[in-house]
Amino acid sequence: MSAQVRELAADNGKPLAVVTGGAGFIGSHMVDLLVANGFRVNVVDNLVGGRLANIAHQAQSGDVGFLEADIRDLKTDCPSFAGARFVFHFAGIGDIVPSIERPLDYMASNVMGTVQVLECAKAAGVQKLVYAASSSCYGLAAVPTREDHPIGPEHPYALSKYQGEQACFHWGKVYGLPVNAIRIFNAYGTRSRTSGAYGAVFGVFLRQKLAGTPFTVIGDGSQTRDFLYVTDVARAFFAAAQTPLTGRIWNLGAGKPQSVNRLTELLGGEVTYIPKRPGEPDCTWADISSITADLGWAPTVSFEEGVQRILDNIDYWSEAPLWDPVSIAKASEIWFKFLGDK
Template sequence: MTPKYQQRCIVTGGAGFIGSHITERLLAANHAVTVIDNCSTGRVENIAHLQNDENLTFFNTDIRDRAAITSYFAGVDWVFHLAALGDIVPSINMPDAYFSSNVDGTYNVLEASRNAGARRLIYAASSSSYGIPDIYPTPETAEMRPQYPYALTKWLAEELVMHWGLVYGLPVVALRLFNTYGPRSRTSGAYGAVFGVFLAQLIAEEPFTVVGDGTQTRDFTFVTDVAKAFISAADSEVTNICMNVGSGGTYSINRLVELLDNPAGVVHIPKRPGEPDCTFADVSQIKEKLNWSPTVPFEDGVQVMLDNIDYWREAPVWNAKSIADATREWFKYLDKHDEASS
C-alpha cells in the first residue's frame, strides 16, 4: 500500500512569512505537515489556500507551552523551527518576551524533538547575530556580535540547537538567514523590515522613509530560495553545522527605492546605531554542502512584491514622526552602546 505521505514534518511558525512557504513546498512534495503557530505574528490567511490538503494539520499553540506542544511531535521525522518574535526594534522594549519566545521556546522545541526521536531539526538562525562584521562577504566563522536583544536571543537559541546536536545526538542544522523578503512578509503593527514599510507607504501615496542616505546595502534573499534551503538541509545527511543563506549579492536601499518607483518620493530619517552599513553572506559553504544556490534575481523578486502589493493594504503606514516614536528607546540604549564601544 502506498503511504499517504513521505515524511512527517513539523513547522513551528508555519503560518508566518517563511514558515508558510516551507509548509506550502512540503505539502507540494507530498509530506505531512503539522503547523504550530500562536499567530502572534503569523496569519492563518497565509496557509488558508492549503486548508483542504489532508496532509496539513494546524495547531494554534504557543511553543512556550511545552506541555501543550509535546504530543504534537509523536512520530515526527523533520522539524523546521521558525517560531520566534522576529521584529528587531521592539526587542529593545520587550527583552523578556523575546527571551521567553526565542530562547525558552527553542528549548521546548528541542526537548520535544529529542524525546520524539526526530530525525532532523532545521533551525532558522539570524545573520543579525553577526552584528557589524569585519569581513564581507561574511563567513560562518565570523565573530558573533549581537547588538540588540533580538539578535542575542536568536544566537542563544542557535547555541542551544548546536548543543543539543553535540550532547544528545539530535541531527541539527542552523541556517543563518540574511534579509529574507517576498510575499507574506509580516504586516504586524511593529516597525520592521524595509519592504513592508515601503509597500504600505506606496499604497498610501506617502513618501518612503529612507534611513540615512540610502547607500547602505542588504543581502536581500527571496523567500522561495530560503524555503528551498530549509528543505534541502532536511533532506540531507549534513548535521551539526551552521550555514549562511543569502542571495549571493548585496543591494542598496537606494536601488530598492528606484525599483519601487514611488511618485511621492522619499524623506530621510536618522541612521540607527547598531545597524551595519552592509549585510552580505558568504554562501560558499551551503553551495558546497547542500548543492543549493539562490535563483531569484533581486529585480524579479521586487516585481513579485509589487504584483502582490495588496497584501500590505492593511499594514500600518509609517512616517518620520511615528518611526521616531517607535525607535526612541533604540536610540536611548544603542547610542550609549556605540559610545562605549568606540
C-alpha cells in the same frame, strides 16, 4: 479557517514534517515547499505574527494540520510532533526595538521556547531539526561574512536568537538530536509580516506605496542588504534537512547586496530621508560559498523578479501600519537611547 484545518495532518502514508511558525512569513512558504515535495505538515503557530490565510490554500488537501499554540506552552509529547521526520523551527519573536524594551519576552520565546521545541523533537525521535538562526548574531560584521566570523550581538533580539542556536547544538551534543542551523540575512517576499513594531523595510515601503506617500528611508539609502527571496530561503532549509550532514551552520543570503535606493527605484515613488540609526550596518553580505558547496543550493530568484512578485501581491499589505518620518523617529527613540554612542 480554523474550522477547516484539522489539528493534525491526515495519516496518509506521506512523510511528516513540523513547521513552527508555519502560518508566518517564511514558515508558510516552507509549508508550501514541503507539500509540493510529497510531505504532510503539522504547523504550530500562535498567530501573533502569522496569519491563517497564509496556509488557507492548503486546507482542503488534508496534508496540513494546524495547532494554535505558543511554543513555550508545548508539552514534550505534543501530538503534532509524533512520527515527524523533520522539524523546521521558525517560531519566535522578531524585531530589534521591542527586544530592547522587553528582553525577558525575547529570551522566554526565542531561547526557552526553542528549548521546548527541542524537547518535543527529541521525544519524537526526528531525523533532523533545522533552526532558523539570524545573521544579527555577528553584529557589525566584516563583509562578505563567513560562518567563522566572531559573534557580537548588538541587542537582545540578536542575543536571544544566538542563544537559541546554541541550545540546538547543545541538544545535538548531549542528546544526539540531529540539528543544523541557517543564519538568515535579509529574507523578503510575499506574506511578510504586516503588523507590529516598525521593522522590515519592505512592509513599510509597500504600505507607503499603497497610501501614495513617500518612502521613508533611514540614512541616505546607500546602505546595502543581502536580500534573498523567500522561496529560495525555503529551498535552503529543505536541503539542510535532507542532507546527511549534521551539526552545521550556514549563512544564507543571495550573496549580492542591493541598496535601499535600488529598492525604492524598483518599487517606484518619491523618497524622504531621515537620520541614520547608530549600530546599523552599512552593508550585510553573506558569504554563501559554504552552503553552496555543502548543499548544492544557489539562489534562483533575482532581486528584480522578487520585487515584481511582491508588487503583484501588494494588496496583502493594505492593512499594515502606515509609517511616516515622525512615527518612525518616535519608534526609534529607544534605539538611539540604548544603541547610540556604543
